[in-house]
Amino acid sequence: MSRNTASATAPLAPGSTIGILGGGQLGRMTAMAAAQLGYRCHIFAPETDCPAAQVSAAATIAAYEDRDALAAFAAAVDVVTFEFENVPHESVELLSRAVPVRPGWDALRISQDRGVEKDFIAGLGIATTPYARAGSVGELRDVVETLGRPSVLKTTRMGYDGKGQVLIGPDSDLDEAWVQMASGTGILEAFVDLEKELSVIVARGLDGALATYPAVENVHRNHILHTTTAPAAISEALAAEAQGVAERIAQAMDLTGLLAVEMFVTRDGRLLVNEIAPRPHNSGHWTMDACVCGQFEQLVRAVCGLPLGSTVPHSDAVMTNLIGDDVNAWAALAAEPGACLHLYGKAETRPGRKMGHVTRLTPKGKG
Numbered sequence: 001m002s003r004n005t006a007s008a009t010a011p012l013a014p015g016s017t018i019g020i021l022g023g024g025q026l027g028r029m030t031a032m033a034a035a036q037l038g039y040r041c042h043i044f045a046p047e048t049d050c051p052a053a054q055v056s057a058a059a060t061i062a063a064y065e066d067r068d069a070l071a072a073f074a075a076a077v078d079v080v081t082f083e084f085e086n087v088p089h090e091s092v093e094l095l096s097r098a099v100p101v102r103p104g105w106d107a108l109r110i111s112q113d114r115g116v117e118k119d120f121i122a123g124l125g126i127a128t129t130p131y132a133r134a135g136s137v138g139e140l141r142d143v144v145e146t147l148g149r150p151s152v153l154k155t156t157r158m159g160y161d162g163k164g165q166v167l168i169g170p171d172s173d174l175d176e177a178w179v180q181m182a183s184g185t186g187i188l189e190a191f192v193d194l195e196k197e198l199s200v201i202v203a204r205g206l207d208g209a210l211a212t213y214p215a216v217e218n219v220h221r222n223h224i225l226h227t228t229t230a231p232a233a234i235s236e237a238l239a240a241e242a243q244g245v246a247e248r249i250a251q252a253m254d255l256t257g258l259l260a261v262e263m264f265v266t267r268d269g270r271l272l273v274n275e276i277a278p279r280p281h282n283s284g285h286w287t288m289d290a291c292v293c294g295q296f297e298q299l300v301r302a303v304c305g306l307p308l309g310s311t312v313p314h315s316d317a318v319m320t321n322l323i324g325d326d327v328n329a330w331a332a333l334a335a336e337p338g339a340c341l342h343l344y345g346k347a348e349t350r351p352g353r354k355m356g357h358v359t360r361l362t363p364k365g366k367g
């Protein structure tokens with residue numbers, strides 16, 4: 001099929017090239033889904049031999065600030081998407097002048113900063129964890145007075161898998177907590193007495209159509225996602241509320257692509273948004289094996305202007321991350337009937353590093 005140029009509405013024909021910023025496993029699995037639909041992928045990432053480049057037609061190894069490399073990349077692709085959200089504004093602007101960038105800067109801008117993100121969500125009338133900004137240790141003292149202890153101090157930018165987070169307990173020293181956070185600005189959140197952690201992934205197409213996966217239940221260990229169980233064991237009403245929250249945020253962001261929304265369920269049954277990500281998400285990996293159209297294919301469909309696929313699961317699923325040495329069990333997992341094994345091709349195993357995942361399926365309603 002012939003190449004065409006992505007326009008505001010026309011679908012991008014198979015054979016075209018999707019540019020992906022970021023070289024990790026999310027980019028790898030996006031590239032594999034793109035290949036299934038006949039697209040090529042070109043990865044832009046700072047690391048050589050990254051998981052995404054291993055399975056893609058082309059790769060540019062350069063810093064996210066390298067303007068010459070970005071310009072050449074933009075000229076070589078038909079649309080650009082992201083596998084992580086912390087790309088500098090100037091780079092996104094440069095790319096946008098040459099090629100459609102989906103999602104666009106607005107979605108990235110909001111999700112790059114926890115404070116901006118929380119203000120945006122609260123501005124939609126959606127409940128978040130109670131929070132306040134702290135730009136100095138003095139301000140931290142004030143907001144700890146207001147929000148109380150225990151509370152969690154989080155860096156506003158570049159925090160993931162619990163990095164840049166400090167629990168403020170009854171005896172915590174605030175000077176030490178500020179140093180430990182290692183960032184110029186933070187937000188303090190009230191510590192939520194959690195019943196469960198949920199997430200919902202919604203895709204939004206170029207035409208504004210929505211496709212929403214069921215709410216799932218996430219268990220974290222050491223701040224890193226350990227398991228995702230789909231569907232979440234919650235009432236239909238709460239599941240529908242969680243899906244509705246994700247849809248409202250995606251619409252308000254005018255997003256083309258995927259949005260993952262992580263939420264807490266409090267002991268008294270309230271839903272609070274914790275954080276969002278405008279990209280594929282670890283808690284959506286189960287969809288690859290349990291739905292006709294998984295999250296990565298859904299992202300490809302959205303950014304290429306294709307109709308979105310079905311989000312209805314054919315099976316229930318439990319996804320378990322393989323973190324660090326967990327991956328050494330690969331041979332046993334490969335021998336396990338019914339286990340869907342995914343390995344990310346990372347040469348070096350490190351503690352806390354996501355090396356792969358395994359999804360176990362059961363017939364719907366029988367798990």
Ligand code: AMP
Binds near residue numbers: 190191193223262
């Ligand atoms: P985050 O990086 O914000 O997703 O936080 C990582 C994990 O830390 C969450 O999934 C929760 O398990 C826990 N956590 C974060 N913020 C809070 C909070 N305000 N109250 C209770 N637990 C939290």
